[in-house]
Amino acid sequence: MAAVRTTGERTLNRVAIASVLIVTLIFLAPIYWIVSTSFKPRNLSTTIPPTVVFTPEISPFVKLFTKRSQLRSAPTPEEYEAAPWWERLVFDGGEKVVRSGRGEVQLSGYPSRFINSLIVAITSTVLAVGMGTFTAYGFSRFKVKGEGDLLFFILSTRMLPPVVVAIPMFLMYRAVGLNDTHWGLIILYTAFNLSFSVWLMKGFIDEIPKEYEEAALVDGYTRMQAFFKVVLPEAATGIAATAVFCFITAWNEYAFALIMTNRRAQTAPPFIPSQVGSGLPDWTVIASGTFLFLLPVAIFTFLLRNHLLRGMSFGAIRK
Amino acid sequence: MTQIELRGVQKWFGSVQVIKDLNLVIEDNEFIVLLGQSGCGKTTTLRAVAGLETIDEGDILIDGQTVQHLKAAARDIAMVFQSFSLYPHMSVYENIAFPLRATRMNRAELDSQVREIANVLRIGDLLDRKPSALSGGDMQRVAIGRALVRQPKAMLMDEPIGALDAKLREEMRAEIKRLHLKQGSTTIYVTHDQIEAMSLADRIVIMHEGVLQQVGTPNEVYSRPQNLFVAQFVGSPVMNIAAAKVAQDKDAATVTVEGAPQGFPFPAELLGKLNGSAGKALSLGIRPEGVLVEHEAGDGFVPAEAHIIEPLGSYDIVDLQFGDQMLRARTRSGFVEKAGSRVYARIDPAQAHFFDTASGQSLGVRL
Structure with a gap:
C-alpha cells in the first residue's frame, strides 16, 4: 500500500483488523466444535465445561463406518487379542462390530449415504448450471417475447418455501415411482436451483460483450461454436460461482431428502442425526459424520476460490 | 476481386427507419469510409454487410451474389470492432489463429500465416501475451491481424481507432493506410471523424439520419458539398x-x-x-x-x-x-x-x- 496514512487512520485500521479477527473466530467456532468433537473420546464429548485439551482419537470414525451392537459381556481376552486395532477401539467403547455369517465386517449406512449425496449433488448441479447457462444465454442475446414476464415467472418458483409442497410432491412421486430414487432427488434439486442459476448466469453473460461472439461469427464460426469457444470460457467465473451455490444447496438439503428417501437413495443429511437412535447418543460419531460431510463443499469451494472471488466483484469494476 | 453493392437497402428498428433506400457500389480494392454522426445508420449498414444485422428490404451483393440471406460465417468477410473484441482468454497468437482454426487449415500453414501477418503488423514479439497485457495500439493491431489473416473478400472496420487517444489515433491511421496500400482489399470503414475519413478514403460516403447525403472523393466532398449538411459536416473549422x-x-x-x-x-x-x-x-x-x-x-x-x-x-x-x-x-x-x-x-x-x-x-x- 503506497497510500499515505495518518496516525489516526492507522489506529482505525488496527481496530478494523481486530474486529475482523473476532468475527472470523466467532464464525469458525462451530466448525472447531464439530472437528474437535469428531476426534474426542465418547466420555469427553458432552462434558461441562467443554473439554478443549484431549488426546485425539480415531475411534469415532471407525464407529461411523461400521455396523455395531452393544456388548452384552466384555470380550474374552482371546477375542480382544485376535481383533485388529480398529475393532479394539470399538470394544473399548463397550460395543462390538457386527459381522456377517462368513465373518465379513458389516458397514454402517454412512458410506452409501455419502455416495448418494455425491451422486445427487453433482448431477443436479451439472444439470442446473448447464440448463441455466443455456437459458441465460438465450435471454441475454436474443429478443425473447415477454422476456421480463418469463424471467419473473422463473424467479417466482422461489417465492414459496419448497417444503410447503412436500406432501403433494411426495404423493406424486409415489404415484410415478420416483420415491427413494436418485433421479427423484436430482430432479427436485435441479428444479430448485434452476431459477437461481438462470438469474445468476444471466447477470454474468450480460457482462460479456456481444462483440466477442459477433467477431467469432464473422470469423467463420456458427453461433453454437461461438458459444462454446468464446462465451463459455468468458463465463467460467460465473459458472464456477453458480456451481458452488447450486452444489451447496443440493448437498445440504434436508427436508425433501428426509421425506422422499429412506434407504436406497437416502443422502447423508437425514442419515447423520438418525444415528442418535441406538442406545445413548454418541455425539462423537455424529460429529465425525458431519466433519466428513463438510469436506466436499470445503474442497470444491477451495478449488474454485479464485473464480469465486472474481465472481463476487464481477462487474463492479469498469474495464 | 471483390465488389460490394447495396441496392435499395431499408432497415427499421421498430418504428424508426435507420437506413433509407441506400444504394451504393463499392469497387474492388476500394477504401470506402462511411462518415456521419452517431445514429446516422453507418454502423447498421456495416453490420448488415457483415451479416450481423438483417435488412428489411433491398439487396446486398458481394461479387454479384445476393448475400442478405447468408449467415455471417458464409460471407467470407472480416470485421474489426471498435472495442477490439480480442478474446481475453486466448493469447495474441491464438486470437490471430482463431479464424484460421474455423477452416481446419493444417498446423504448419496456420503457423506460418499467423507469423507472417504478425510481422506485417509488427507484433511478432507479442504473440505469447494475453490481450490484457497489450497497449491500445497493439490491441488494435492484433484485431486487424485477426481480420486480415484469412485474406477475406472484404474488410469491415467499425470505428477501429475511435477508442485510442489522439496521438495513437494518428499513428494507427497512417498504419491502416499503409496496410491497405500493401494488402489491398476492399474495405468499408465507419467513422464519425472527418479527418480520418479525409485521410483514409478513396471515396467518402456521408450519411445523415439514415439517408445517403453524398458519395465522392475526399476532395469532391470538401470542395463540392452537395448540401448544407455535407458542407457543415466536412471540414474543420466548420464552413x-x-x-x-x-x-x-x-x-x-x-x-x-x-x-x-x-x-x-x-x-x-x-x-x-x-x-x-x-x-x-x-x-x-x-x-x-x-x-x-x-x-x-x-x-x-x-x-x-x-x-x-x-x-x-x-x-x-x-x-x-x-x-x-x-x-x-x-x-x-x-x-x-x-x-x-x-x-x-x-x-x-x-x-x-x-x-x-x-x-x-x-x-x-x-x-
Whole structure:
C-alpha cells in the first residue's frame, strides 16, 4: 500500500483488523466444535465445561463406518487379542462390530449415504448450471417475447418455501415411482436451483460483450461454436460461482431428502442425526459424520476460490 | 476481386427507419469510409454487410451474389470492432489463429500465416501475451491481424481507432493506410471523424439520419458539398453558412449576408448562374480560408471587427463581426493581434458555395 496514512487512520485500521479477527473466530467456532468433537473420546464429548485439551482419537470414525451392537459381556481376552486395532477401539467403547455369517465386517449406512449425496449433488448441479447457462444465454442475446414476464415467472418458483409442497410432491412421486430414487432427488434439486442459476448466469453473460461472439461469427464460426469457444470460457467465473451455490444447496438439503428417501437413495443429511437412535447418543460419531460431510463443499469451494472471488466483484469494476 | 453493392437497402428498428433506400457500389480494392454522426445508420449498414444485422428490404451483393440471406460465417468477410473484441482468454497468437482454426487449415500453414501477418503488423514479439497485457495500439493491431489473416473478400472496420487517444489515433491511421496500400482489399470503414475519413478514403460516403447525403472523393466532398449538411459536416473549422441576398450593382454582383451593413462584391456572371433560382431564399457557404482578411481598406473589402481569436499554431481562426453577422476567417498566425481590432475582409468568389435554404441542396454555382 503506497497510500499515505495518518496516525489516526492507522489506529482505525488496527481496530478494523481486530474486529475482523473476532468475527472470523466467532464464525469458525462451530466448525472447531464439530472437528474437535469428531476426534474426542465418547466420555469427553458432552462434558461441562467443554473439554478443549484431549488426546485425539480415531475411534469415532471407525464407529461411523461400521455396523455395531452393544456388548452384552466384555470380550474374552482371546477375542480382544485376535481383533485388529480398529475393532479394539470399538470394544473399548463397550460395543462390538457386527459381522456377517462368513465373518465379513458389516458397514454402517454412512458410506452409501455419502455416495448418494455425491451422486445427487453433482448431477443436479451439472444439470442446473448447464440448463441455466443455456437459458441465460438465450435471454441475454436474443429478443425473447415477454422476456421480463418469463424471467419473473422463473424467479417466482422461489417465492414459496419448497417444503410447503412436500406432501403433494411426495404423493406424486409415489404415484410415478420416483420415491427413494436418485433421479427423484436430482430432479427436485435441479428444479430448485434452476431459477437461481438462470438469474445468476444471466447477470454474468450480460457482462460479456456481444462483440466477442459477433467477431467469432464473422470469423467463420456458427453461433453454437461461438458459444462454446468464446462465451463459455468468458463465463467460467460465473459458472464456477453458480456451481458452488447450486452444489451447496443440493448437498445440504434436508427436508425433501428426509421425506422422499429412506434407504436406497437416502443422502447423508437425514442419515447423520438418525444415528442418535441406538442406545445413548454418541455425539462423537455424529460429529465425525458431519466433519466428513463438510469436506466436499470445503474442497470444491477451495478449488474454485479464485473464480469465486472474481465472481463476487464481477462487474463492479469498469474495464 | 471483390465488389460490394447495396441496392435499395431499408432497415427499421421498430418504428424508426435507420437506413433509407441506400444504394451504393463499392469497387474492388476500394477504401470506402462511411462518415456521419452517431445514429446516422453507418454502423447498421456495416453490420448488415457483415451479416450481423438483417435488412428489411433491398439487396446486398458481394461479387454479384445476393448475400442478405447468408449467415455471417458464409460471407467470407472480416470485421474489426471498435472495442477490439480480442478474446481475453486466448493469447495474441491464438486470437490471430482463431479464424484460421474455423477452416481446419493444417498446423504448419496456420503457423506460418499467423507469423507472417504478425510481422506485417509488427507484433511478432507479442504473440505469447494475453490481450490484457497489450497497449491500445497493439490491441488494435492484433484485431486487424485477426481480420486480415484469412485474406477475406472484404474488410469491415467499425470505428477501429475511435477508442485510442489522439496521438495513437494518428499513428494507427497512417498504419491502416499503409496496410491497405500493401494488402489491398476492399474495405468499408465507419467513422464519425472527418479527418480520418479525409485521410483514409478513396471515396467518402456521408450519411445523415439514415439517408445517403453524398458519395465522392475526399476532395469532391470538401470542395463540392452537395448540401448544407455535407458542407457543415466536412471540414474543420466548420464552413460559414449565412442567409444571403444577391443584387446587381452596375456591372457586378453584390452578395449581402443577413445582418451585415454592406455587401461583398462578386463577378457579374454569378447573376446569370443563379438565374434559375430567382426568388428562392439563398444561403452563402464560405470556408474560413475563403474569407480573406487585410489590415487596410481595399477594393471590395468590407470593414469588420475581430471578435475572438483562436490561435491554432500554424494558423489562427478569427471571428469577424459584420454588423450582426459573424463569419469565421482563417489567417496567418498572429495576423490579427488582439480582439476588438478593426480589419477589412473580402470573400473569395471562387470558394463560395450557394445553397437553396429551403431544401438545403447546393445550387451547383461555381465561379
